[in-house]
Amino acid sequence: MSNDIAYPVFRSPDPVLALSMARRLMEFGRCEHADVSLYAEFHSVDEVRRGAKELPEGWFRGQEHDGEFDDRVPFEDRPAWLVGVRGPGLPTGPTAYEGRLPVEYESLNQAVDSVEDAFTAAIGPSVGEINWQNLFWPDAPEIGFRGESKHAEVTLLLNTSTRTYNEPAGDQTVLVHVRSADSDGRQLREPYAHWLAEQVGLTVIGPGQRL
Template identity: 65%
Template sequence: MSNGIAYPVFRTPDPALALSVARRLMEFGRVEEFSRVSAHAEFHSLPELHRVARELPAGCFRAQEVCGEFDDVPLAEQPALVVGVEGADLPSDPASYEGRLPVEFDLYDGAVDSIEDAFTAAIGPNRGEINWRNLSWPDVPAQGLYSEHTHAEVTLLFNTRTRDFDEQTGDHTVLVHVRSVNIDGRQRMEPQAQWLAARTGLTVLGPGQR
């Protein structure tokens, strides 16, 4: 089983500009009727959670649970907020969220251009990402690069610089994904990320992340 690795190629405090750049890179590998887009975010405050739920009501919102908390509880008997609810069904009682923040948000496998603008407008100061997958990077024989489909993706990170959302930042980062081929501690496919970035006037800004 192969793995992918993602390289940062653009960073800006302007979310609209970050989306524009990410789209330009995505369009280079877009496959009509096949490429898909998803979005993910996490919310650490109830005001932000409910604001975004009003703006993106079709998303799935899911609260945290203590590890093993519902191991022996049938799914039908678990709290709806833990299983996952749409924005309109989020509880209004603050007590429902005690010990359950952050609440995660997901929109899965939409058509390209179906959710990107609304998500970018709604994300505000919260950490999140848009991910485009099922792209296709071309063969570049002169550079010794091969076509890539399985790991051809573009990700736009909001207010964080890693896909783990482990640090809040005031900027937004575009990542290009390629296949991970690690030989003697060196990533052999980093030149593909560099080549892809250059095609859209960008450059690799730092090491790859999984």
Template identity: 70%
Template sequence: MEFGRCEYSAVSVCAELRSVGEVLRVAKELPEARFTGHEECGELDGVPYEDQPALVCGVQGSALPVDPVAYEGRLPVECELRDLPVGSIEDAFTAAIGPNAGEVHWEDLCWPDAPEHGFHGESKHAEVTLLLNTRTRDLDEPAADHTVLVHVRRVTIDGRQMREPYAHWLAEQVGLTVIGPEQW
């Protein structure tokens, strides 16, 4: 992330919490986060916004209900903080995440030029995502470790992915290698 960081880069974090105990624990550690509970398909059709359950609309951690009954039918609960300055939330979030699935996503990066390899720097889709305790950005594939995704713009010419070599070059610049296939 630091390799592509620029003055307007930002970070967002998100976690999926599957128990009331975890929701309340994480809310104590991240009181400024927004917590949004699960809603059933069609549950809010025709319901004015002001009449919708607060937990479904999203509640700041410091205002979450402590009564477990409020969470019935609302799990999992998503916890998120969006578009913050880089360096402002990453440590607190990774300390709070515990066994839950989550992600730290840095965006608005700018990958540098590498003219000797024919790569021209870019900022479109220049992002890094740290997946915690999961393998996917949907947070639906549990894992006992973490995964780093380096995002580059997808360009296919004559059936060949032209930006994949750029992803390998980026990894090499920070002493790493690409270990998995591309993801969409």
């Protein structure tokens, strides 16, 4: 089993510009099987309501309280929105969100170019990401690398600089993913990430990130 590592190649406070740069890189590896998934964390009731209005077809899930349920409580006996509901199924009263924030959002395996603009416009100050997967990175024979598909991805991080969302930021970061292969602490495929970025006029601007 192999893992990926993602290198930042562009950063901007302008989400529309960052989306454009991410798409430029994505298009370089786009193939017929490519798709896109969206993730976000909404940290206030107002943010949740905006997300539900603008992104009603995604899945929203509130947080469970510590020890609230154990494995003997089946999912169907838990509040539906803690398991996952579409936007219209979210509670309307603000007290329902006490202890339930952040509300997580996801929309998986969507058609490329069908959801990215709406998501970028709707996310506001919340943290999240757009992840294009099932791409194909071509061979780079001049630097000795074969192409790859398993870890060929592009991610746009919104209002955060890390894939774990633990560092909120006032800008957006584009990441290019490659297969992780290290020797004595050195990433052997990092030059491939540099090469991929250079093909679309970008450059690696920081260390690789793992999940």
